[in-house]
Amino acid sequence: MTAASPPEILRAPLVVEFPFTRSLGPVQSAFLTGLREGVVLGVTTADGKVMVPPVEYDPVTAEEIRDLVEVGATGTVTTWAWNGSPRRSQPLGTPFAWVLVRLDGADTAMLHALDVPGPDAVHTGMRVRVRWAAERTGAITDIACFEPAQPGDGDGAAQAAPHDGEFADAVTGIVAEARLDYTYSPGRAQTAYIAGLSEQKTIGERCPSCHKVYVPPRGACPTCGVATTDRVEVGPAGTVTTYCIVNIKAKNLDIEVPYVYAHIALDGAGLALHGRIGGIPYDQVRMGLRVEPVWTDGGRYPDHYRPTGEPDADYDVYKELI
Amino acid sequence: MPDTTRHAREVAVVAFAQSDHRRRTDELSEVEMVMPVLHQVLAQTGLKAGEIGFTCSGSSDYLAGRAFSFTMTLDGVGAWPPISESHVEMDGAWALYEAWVKIQTGEADTALVYSYGKSSPGSVRDVLTRQLDPYYVAPLWPDSVALAALQAQALIDSGETDEAALAEIGARNRASASSNPYAQLSGAVPQGDYQVAPLRTGDCPPIGDGAAAVILAAGDVARRLCERPAWITGIDHRIEAHSLGLRDLTDSPSTRIAAEHAGVFEGPVDTAELHAPFSSQEVVLRKALGLDGSVSVNPSGGALAANPVMAAGLIRIGEAAARIHRGESDRAVAHATSGPCLQQNLVAVLEGDRA
Numbered sequence A: 001m002t003a004a005s006p007p008e009i010l011r012a013p014l015v016v017e018f019p020f021t022r023s024l025g026p027v028q029s030a031f032l033t034g035l036r037e038g039v040v041l042g043v044t045t046a047d048g049k050v051m052v053p054p055v056e057y058d059p060v061t062a063e064e065i066r067d068l069v070e071v072g073a074t075g076t077v078t079t080w081a082w083n084g085s086p087r088r089s090q091p092l093g094t095p096f097a098w099v100l101v102r103l104d105g106a107d108t109a110m111l112h113a114l115d116v117p118g119p120d121a122v123h124t125g126m127r128v129r130v131r132w133a134a135e136r137t138g139a140i141t142d143i144a145c146f147e148p149a150q151p152g153d154g155d156g157a158a159q160a161a162p163h164d165g166e167f168a169d170a171v172t173g174i175v176a177e178a179r180l181d182y183t184y185s186p187g188r189a190q191t192a193y194i195a196g197l198s199e200q201k202t203i204g205e206r207c208p209s210c211h212k213v214y215v216p217p218r219g220a221c222p223t224c225g226v227a228t229t230d231r232v233e234v235g236p237a238g239t240v241t242t243y244c245i246v247n248i249k250a251k252n253l254d255i256e257v258p259y260v261y262a263h264i265a266l267d268g269a270g271l272a273l274h275g276r277i278g279g280i281p282y283d284q285v286r287m288g289l290r291v292e293p294v295w296t297d298g299g300r301y302p303d304h305y306r307p308t309g310e311p312d313a314d315y316d317v318y319k320e321l322i
Numbered sequence B: 001m002p003d004t005t006r007h008a009r010e011v012a013v014v015a016f017a018q019s020d021h022r023r024r025t026d027e028l029s030e031v032e033m034v035m036p037v038l039h040q041v042l043a044q045t046g047l048k049a050g051e052i053g054f055t056c057s058g059s060s061d062y063l064a065g066r067a068f069s070f071t072m073t074l075d076g077v078g079a080w081p082p083i084s085e086s087h088v089e090m091d092g093a094w095a096l097y098e099a100w101v102k103i104q105t106g107e108a109d110t111a112l113v114y115s116y117g118k119s120s121p122g123s124v125r126d127v128l129t130r131q132l133d134p135y136y137v138a139p140l141w142p143d144s145v146a147l148a149a150l151q152a153q154a155l156i157d158s159g160e161t162d163e164a165a166l167a168e169i170g171a172r173n174r175a176s177a178s179s180n181p182y183a184q185l186s187g188a189v190p191q192g193d194y195q196v197a198p199l200r201t202g203d204c205p206p207i208g209d210g211a212a213a214v215i216l217a218a219g220d221v222a223r224r225l226c227e228r229p230a231w232i233t234g235i236d237h238r239i240e241a242h243s244l245g246l247r248d249l250t251d252s253p254s255t256r257i258a259a260e261h262a263g264v265f266e267g268p269v270d271t272a273e274l275h276a277p278f279s280s281q282e283v284v285l286r287k288a289l290g291l292d293g294s295v296s297v298n299p300s301g302g303a304l305a306a307n308p309v310m311a312a313g314l315i316r317i318g319e320a321a322a323r324i325h326r327g328e329s330d331r332a333v334a335h336a337t338s339g340p341c342l343q344q345n346l347v348a349v350l351e352g353d354r355a
C-alpha cells in the first residue's frame, strides 16, 4: 500500500536538562571560594601579567601558573553591548549592558552584566564596581552584576597584592545547570510511522532499490543511501528471531522479573524490531516463536507481544533477519 | 599551474552541493534534509557512494537535542557494506580538513565531506552558550549575538568601523546573494532594530536549517572527475585563548597565522569566501587576511545570507571551489570559523589550473 498524502507533520516539546558536576583545580577553587568570601583573586604569569578571572596555564607559554593575587572589586569597562531584551537565565531580568571589565590591578578583562538604566549610561572606559549577590555559594554568579562606581571607590586598590588562596571550607566543585528547550519534529517518515501506531498499525517503508522494508522507517535505506518512500503495512504478527531474559528490575518499570525482551521480525518487514514477550512463561520463549502485538487501551505502541498459537516459523524463513 | 608541491599529494575539491537554506524544515528529519545534497554531489562526479575512499561529517548534537545524532544521517550515505567514516562535532570545514589529511596519508584517493545543522528545533542563541567556559562564562548565558556585539563595540571604539559601515556590509552581502538561489535571505533586507546594540538584525545571520557536501579527490583522480579542479594548495587552522578577556577582539591573529601557513600571502587572490556570521566580523577578517578592494568578498552572500550552523564554513570552501570550477576565479581564499568572536579559524587557498 502507498499512502496518498503524508499525515500532518508531528511536533512536540523536548526539554534537555543536564546538571553537570564539575570539579575545580586549585586555581579555580581559590577564585570561586574567594567570590563567596567577597574577595576577587587572579593569577600572575611569569612575565608579571595579572589574569582575572584566573587561568591555570599561561595562554602564551602554556606554563602552569599558581601565583594568586588579590585585585580590586572596582574596574574599568573595556567594551560593552546593550542587551535590551534579557533572555532566560541571564544575570538580570531588566535590560542591562554586557561588559568586559578590567578590574583594578588586573591586565585582562572578565565578562559580566552591568546594571544601568539605559545605553546612554554606559561607555568604554567607565568605572564600575562589583555588586555582590545577597547569598553566595562559590560561583561566578556570586557577582550579581557590576554597577557604576561611586566617588571614592577603588582608591588605593590599583595594585594586585599576593594572596595565599587559603580559605576555610574551600569550594571544590560546581554544578553547572543547563536547560535547553526544543520543539522536536521527527520528519516525514517517522511521522507516518507514529501516526500509523495511533491506529494500531505498524507502517514500514520499502527501499525502491533493494526492496527491503524498514520498520520503524527513518526515511533512508542505510544500504543504498536512497529515500524510502513506499509505505507498507507490516505484521501484525511476527517471529521471534532472538531474545534475552531480563533478571534486573528497572527503575519505574512495573514488570515482574524475569521477563523476555526479544527481536521480532514482523511479517513483511526486512528487519526486526524489539519488544517484550508476555503471555508465556519466560523459559518457554524460543527462536521462531510466532507472536502478535497486544495493545492496551489508549496505548501509543504495543505494550508487549504474545504467542499467536501458530506452529513455530522455520529457521530458514527468518535466518536473514537475525 | 598552481603550486601544489608544498604537500605530499595534490588534493582538489571536485564537486560541491548545498540545500535550499530555510528558516524551518519540520517536514524533514536530518537524514531527509541531507540525502538530496549527498545525491547531488555524487552525481556531479558520477561516483557511487561505495566508491568513495573516506567519508567525514560535521554536525552538533546540541542543535539536534539528541546524542549521537550524526549516526542517523549516515543512513543517507549508504553505510552498508561498511565504509571508512569519521565525524567531527564541528563545522564541516574541519571535517574537510580531516579528510584532506586522510588523503595526504595515502589511505584514500577520494573523500565525501558533508555537514548539516537544523537550528529550528531549538534556540540557537541559547544553544551556543553551552560551548563557553563552564566555570566563569556559561552560567551567565551570554548568547552568541551578545558576544559578537561586544566585539562590534570594540571595533567601533577603535575607530575601525561604525554602525553605518556595518549596515553597508550586511546590505552588500545580501545584494550579492540575489544571484545565489540557495540563500535564505537576499536582496534589500531592512536593517531592523537592535538585537544587542550595536548590532541590529541586519548585522546578524539568519537562523535556519541547511546542509552541504563536497567531494575531494587526489591528483589524476581529480582531473578525471572534474574539468577544472579547485586545488587546495594550502590549508591550516588555529585557535585562540578561550577567555574573551584575554583577547584583542578587534584582531584575529589565528586567522592571520592560518593564512600564512596556508600560503594566502604568497600571491594575489581574486575571491574570498569569509565565514563572518556578523557584519563586524567581516571587518576583522578583511584586516587579518589583508583583503583590499580588488578582491571579490563573499560573492555568494556569505553567512549573512545563509548561516546553517555547522555547514556555513564548509559552504565557504564549496562556494570558493565552485567559482574555480566555473572559471570565475583562479586563486581564492576560503575561511571558516567556530566559537565566540572568531575564536577558531580555518583558512584554505584554492587554485585552478591556468589556461
Ligand SMILES: [Zn+2]
Binding pocket: A207, A208, A209, A210, A211, A212, A221, A222, A223, A224, A225
Ligand atoms: Zn536499499
